[in-house]
Amino acid sequence: MKCSFYSGLIQIVSGDIDHIGEVLSKVTDPEIPVLSLQDLGVIRNIEITTTKIIVTITPTYTGCPAMEVMEQDIKQVLGDEFNKSIEIKTQLSPAWTTDWITAKGKKALFEYGIMPPSKSGKIVCPQCQSMQVELISQFGSTACKALYRCTDCLEPFDYFKCH
Amino acid sequence: MPNKNEARYNYILNLADNTLVLGQRLSGWCGVGPFLEEDLALTNTALDIIGQAQMLLNLAIEIKGEGTVDDLAFLRDQHQFKNVLLVEQPNGDYAQTMFRQYMIDSYHVHLYRALVDSSEKQLAAIAEKSLKEVNYHKERSELWIKRMALGTSEGLERLQKAANNLWHYQHELFENSEELDKLVKQGIAADPNQLQQNWLNDVSKLLAKTPIKTPQSGWRATGGRLGHHSEYLGKMLCEMQFLQRAYPNCEW
Missing domain, CATH: 3.30.300.130 (Fe-S cluster assembly (FSCA))
Structure with a gap:
């Protein structure tokens, strides 16, 4: 089964x-x-x-x-x-x-304020959906994340790195 | 322990101790990093490396057939550690920490790439897992070296000093021995000569993009694998092992 x-x-x-x-x-x-x-x-x-x-x-x-x-x-x-x-x-x-994170999981991450792994490299601000973002640090609060900032709404956010 | 197992044990213990000691060293930056994001980034790197140490030590005790990972980490004395001298060198300034890190990251990338095909199945699995992590570490230390070397004159000066200090510790990473040679032939261990070539290629490519001058060869550090360490390891172990030594079997 x-x-x-x-x-x-x-x-x-x-x-x-x-x-x-x-x-x-x-x-x-x-x-x-x-x-x-x-x-x-x-x-x-x-x-x-x-x-x-x-x-x-x-x-x-x-x-x-x-x-x-x-x-x-x-x-x-x-x-x-x-x-x-x-x-x-x-x-x-x-x-x-990170390919094993399900589509449902990726959606939940985004809604929670964490940008899910993006193979295309397109990183979108989970707060305002802007694509004007910049990398602050290659590691965020945990080993699996990097830290970004949105240059439109100015909020920082975590990005779940491709791994 | 039969001879055959002893060689495998020694090989894996060397890899494990390199990661354990480096992980502890890097953790020394926790709370005193140059700025908050970098403090977090380097200690996350340390965490990955301590994770690798844990897997390698686990494999070592499996081969030995006795003891625990904690016994190996917290109850061995300085002369029983098999790590290379490079990883126990003091953190110094950020240039020294990052130059040491790049030396090790590049070594780890080539080491794990080779070990993915090791006939020691669990070692191959550890290598497959760790390779992803050390690739990322290497990208990071490479960026830092470029940033410091191509930024201010002070950054370059400090990096050059770090390179001069640490360069001669590289040889120990690629030391060969009769015992190691046998493991290479059995397909268990990575070939140190091949590793050194790949490593030198990497490092010279990076240094060529910066004004850092490759230090001239003069002396070679050696002895770590035999348990002959510099004055720095003992002091680090005092701190690292204090709790288990003072309160045996303490848990929290």
Whole structure:
């Protein structure tokens, strides 16, 4: 059984994946509360056995402290809902890329005030939609973001870098 | 530990210690960066590098079959660290920090590019993951060197001083040994001669765009891989390890 919102990356052994997916959708990036872990693209695999649920995740940035919080949060919500032990596995390869952020996730980022990764290089101010922007710093508040400023509305904003 | 494992362990520990010590050094700029955005940027770089250290140390203990990442980071003494001397050198001014950073970033880019094909699968995965990060670091340190070298005369003067100070530490990054040579032949490790060539190409291209003069060769730093360190490492470890030494197994 394959589950479409994981873009076919999930191998399901057995069990109620939809229910697990629903529960997991409540877990968000601790730094970006509008982005679920599924939309961020860090959940790579879910396996269900008679006694355990094994969730395989991939780190965004190697040193990102949010990863540890995400692991704890996954354990917490699944543990509360299912009477099984929860195991988290970390998989490094293939390396996470911002291409795995879903369209829904990108939209949520923009509405939240963070410009989502732009492969074309076109960066738009999430406050006023102006394209008159300038780079302030290659890193913003976290490793995954850069800091920009809109020269029209003069507001600074974060840009989620292509990675 | 069987000999075969010991060679792999030593190789990975050298890579791990390079990143661990550099990550700690860079963290020294936290709160005292030249301006707020740069303070955040450099400490985010440090965070990436500490993340790489964590993955490499994890692999090292997997190979050794005992201990924890924290034991390796916080309970080893100076002579047990295998990092090259370049990464333990003091931060100095921003020119010195950025020149050291460029030297390491360029080395990391070529190292990880080569290790993506390593027959040691987990090392290849770590390299694949880290390559994206160090490519970005290199873009950044390159920009800073151009900005300082092509900006004011003071910037150039300070960079030239940094280049003169640090240049001779490069050789240690590409040191060969019988043990390493075997790992290269087995497809586990990156070939140091190839790395050095790629590195020199990169650095000479960048320096050619600036008035910085390539320092003349004279002496070569060596000894880090054998645990012979400069006076700076011990002082750094005192700070880095204080908590675990004073309050063993402390967690928060």
